Amino acid sequence: xxxxxxxxxxxAWFEQNGAPHPIRFRLKNNDECWNIIxxxxxxxxxxxxxxxxxxYVFTCQSVINDVTxxxxxxxxxxxxxxxxxxx
Numbered sequence: 001x002x003x004x005x006x007x008x009x010x011x012a013w014f015e016q017n018g019a020p021h022p023i024r025f026r027l028k029n030n031d032e033c034w035n036i037i038x039x040x041x042x043x044x045x046x047x048x049x050x051x052x053x054x055x056y057v058f059t060c061q062s063v064i065n066d067v068t069x070x071x072x073x074x075x076x077x078x079x080x081x082x083x084x085x086x087x
Contacts, residue, residue, distance in 0.1 A: 001072065001086040008073075010082040020075050022058060027084055037062050043070070053078050057085075 010025040024038040041061040048055050058073040072086040 001070070003086050004084055006084045008082050008084050010073075010075075012075075012082075018077075020056060022060065022073055022075075022082075025073070025082065025084070035064075037064055039073075 006027055008025045008027045011023045012020045013023065014020050022039045022042070024036060026034045026036045028034055039060050039062055043059040043061060046057045048057055054077045056075040056077070058075070059070065060073055061068060061070050069087060071084065074083045074085045075081070076083070
């Protein structure tokens, strides 16, 4: 997997305790087009602390351009931002 660290727009649902569950997201390509990707399977969920910021780290799987790919999404709790970290 390659580190890309791109900000994304996410649709997710949250439990009462604040734990997020990603549903689908979109990201902007180099040619300014939007790609919409449905999160088909969440493989693992971990919580990490990076530079004093707590983050949820999701390892997910989806079909992107007719190829099944595994990627890593991160959700930063303090800023409520989602990042496509690796793909």
